[in-house]
Amino acid sequence: MTTWVVLLSLAGLLVLLISGRVRPAVGFVSLAVAYLLMGLVDTATLLRQYTNPALATLLLLLLVSLALERSPLLERVSNRLVDGHPGRATFKVMGTSAVLSAFLNNTAVVATFLGAISRQRQIAPSRLLIPLSYASILGGMTTLVGTSTNLVVSSFAMSTAGFELSMFQFSWVGLPVALITFLVLLWQSRRLPHHQPEAAADALSYFLAADLHPGSEMVGRSIEANGLRSLEGLYLLEIERHGRLISPVGPEEVLQAGDTLVFTGEVGKVQALQRFPGLRLFGHQADDLLATNLVEVVISHESELAGRTLQEVDFRSMFNAGVVGIRRGGKRLEGQLGKIPLRVGDCLLMAVGSDFRQHRNLDRNFHLLSGSLTRPRLNRLESGLTLAGFATVIALATWGVLSLFQGLLLLLGALLVGSVLSPAELRRRFPFELWLIIGSALAIAQALEHSGAAGLMAQGMQAVFDGHGPYAALVGCYLLALVLTxxxxxxAAAALAFPVAWSTAQAFGADPMPFIMVVAYGASACFLIPYGYQTHLMVYSPGRYSLKDFLRIGLPVSLTYxxxxxxxxxxxFPF
Structure with a gap:
């Protein structure tokens, strides 16, 4: 009975995660606590999973990456990539991204390149951003430190079998796979859309919401009488009035106090709204906002804004900035800006106040696309020492002189002593949700083992592939990880697929190593849908892609991979 309860609860967790109704951290922690209360794991076992050596190594790597991503090296490299022929630029962007992502946090690599590619006007960003994101995955899956997925799998291997995976153990298969897939991706990149920023078709990039102040002289007059039909570069799309939308807006429509007017068109022409008395952009005078800097950002995967509206978080007080436009790929967002639930990857156009740069939560919430915002960078000496220190840690771990955990801990201590990083920054950027997900997933895996659910799943896999041998079961485990990612x-895909793969290997009496590796490779095989991987979400709106663009390019890439x-x-890794 307990076995089936565990299996059903795991299926329920999977359904909730796919539906997006709960955040992964909430789902995994809740299930781990439920298993604790059911007696399937004891308190000591549960707590031990959160201090798993490979998990601790992953957390240290992410914290050290906070210094690496502030190095001016990435920005200098990115500024030299986009020139000349689009095909040559695509090759350089992909190659550089893949090489850097093998050793650096691929999110930091993509974030830096994203700003440089979005700001340039030589080549349409839509021609480069999907290749950038995909290449960062291909580079990351070749080493232990290239992607958090590999370290998650290593943490499960440590918890289950008592061994960690080595630095370049993934490279034996990862490098040839990356090279083959790289060529197919380069070939497929010719099919990407051309979305030039200055093109007329891009007029629907942003939607600007303006509130009509009750005391405005525009109240009681029609759209045509107020001169709202002949705006330079802007078009009145709809009116939100008392919770309902009026669209299309006719010239005889009479404005009422409290109306929210939604405009679309060229953001650069927003000055046209200055001449209308009592018209406020997101609750603020248009001239007040236009007197400040306009900054375009992408909401990061670490952001506390995801799933919440601008009104819920009191955006103005939190960042001293007003949002004057939101963009989500090529999709039109309806309604008042302040009431739209935000998602990771959304582009925000913000008018920022004078002290916007001093807010310490910017890096956690946003990736910069354009504007005059400059983030603190390491100087040349700090950058050189940080990069040299990281390279030394990798080399010592590869040669077996120091473990990766020991090396990263020493490097983090040196960065703190040298004031390259501060305790406050570590607190602010600590990957708390990732720590909860992986630690809880390790505890769930223990519950699966103790309840007999893992053995039952292994018997099911053996029954399905009986007569076809362990290779067919290996393919099944890989496809499970791919579908989950x-x-x-x-x-989360790696965490859910690993116990199944491990039990399947035991059921077939096969060496578990090939099953462990296909879980790692399968959990990195996110090429079809943008919602499963943070770098895809980062490029989704800046490239103004649709789901069809990812499917068209990603399908041959995924098949080849x-x-x-x-x-x-x-x-x-033979059986």
């Missing part, structure tokens, strides 16, 4: 997230993984893995 496309529908949930990469780290999968075939290469399933051919090479059992050859390099």
């Amino acid at each position: 496309e529908t949930v997230t990469n780290n 999968s075939v290469a993984v399933l051919v090479l893995t059992p050859w390099v």
Whole structure:
């Protein structure tokens, strides 16, 4: 009975994660606590999972990456990539992204390149951003530190089998797979759309909401009488009045106090709204906002804004900035800006106050696309020492002189002593949700084992693939990880697929290593849907992509990647 309760609860968690009704951290922690109360894991076992050595190594790596991403090296490299022929620029962007992502946090790599690519006007950003994101995945899956997914799998290997995966153990299969897939991606990139920022078709990029003040002389007059039909570069799209939308807006429509007017068109022409008395952009005078800097940002995967509206978080007080436009890919957002639930990857156009740069939560919430905002950078000496220190840690871990955990801990201590990082910054950017997800997933895996649910799943896998041998079961485990990473997230996919793969290997009496590796490779195989991987969400709106763009480019890439993984893995890591 307990076995089936565990299986049903795990299925329920998966449904909730796919539906997006709960955040992964909430779902995993709740299930781990439920198993604790059911007696499937004891308190000591639960707490031990949150101090798993590989998990601690992952957290240290992410904290050290806070210094690495502030190095001016990435910005200098990114500024030199986009020139000349689009094909050559695509090759340089992809190649550089892949190489850097093998050792640096691929989110930081994509964030830096994203700003440079979005600001330039030589090549349409839509031609470069999907290749950038995909190449960062290909580079990241080749080393232990290249992606958090590999370290998650290593943490499960440590918890289950008592060994960690080495620095370049992923490279034996990862490098040839990355090279083959890289060529297919380069070929497919020619099919990407051309969305030039200055093109007329881009007039629907942003939607600007303006509130009509009750005391305005525009109240009681029609749209035509107020001169709202002949705006330069802007078009009155709809009116929100008492919770309902009026669209299309006819010239005889009479304005009422409290109306929210939604405009679309060229953001640069927003000055046209200055001449209308009592018209306020997101609750503020248009001339007040226009007197400040306009900054365009993307909401990051760490942001506390995700799933909340601007009104709920009191955006103006939190950042001393007013949002004058929101963009989500090529999708039109309806209604008042302050009431739209925000998502990771949304583009915000903000008019920022004088002390906006001094807010310490900017890096956690936003990736900069354009504007005059300059983030603190390391000087040349700090940058050189930080990069040299990180390279030394990687080398010592590879040669077995120091473990990766020891090396990263020493480096983090040196960064704190040298004031490159501060305790406040570490507190602010600590990957708390990731720590909760992985620690809870490790505890859930223990419950699966103790309840017999893992053995039952292994028997099911054996029954399905009976007569086809362990290779068919290996393909099944890979496909499970791939489907999960496309529908949930990469780290959650690895956490859910690993216990199944491990139990399946035991049921077939096979070496578990190929099963462990295909879980890692499958959990990184997010090429079809943008919602499962943070770098895809980062490029989704700036590139003004649609789901169809990801499917058109991602399908041949995913097929190539999968075939290469399933051919090479059992050859390099035999059963």
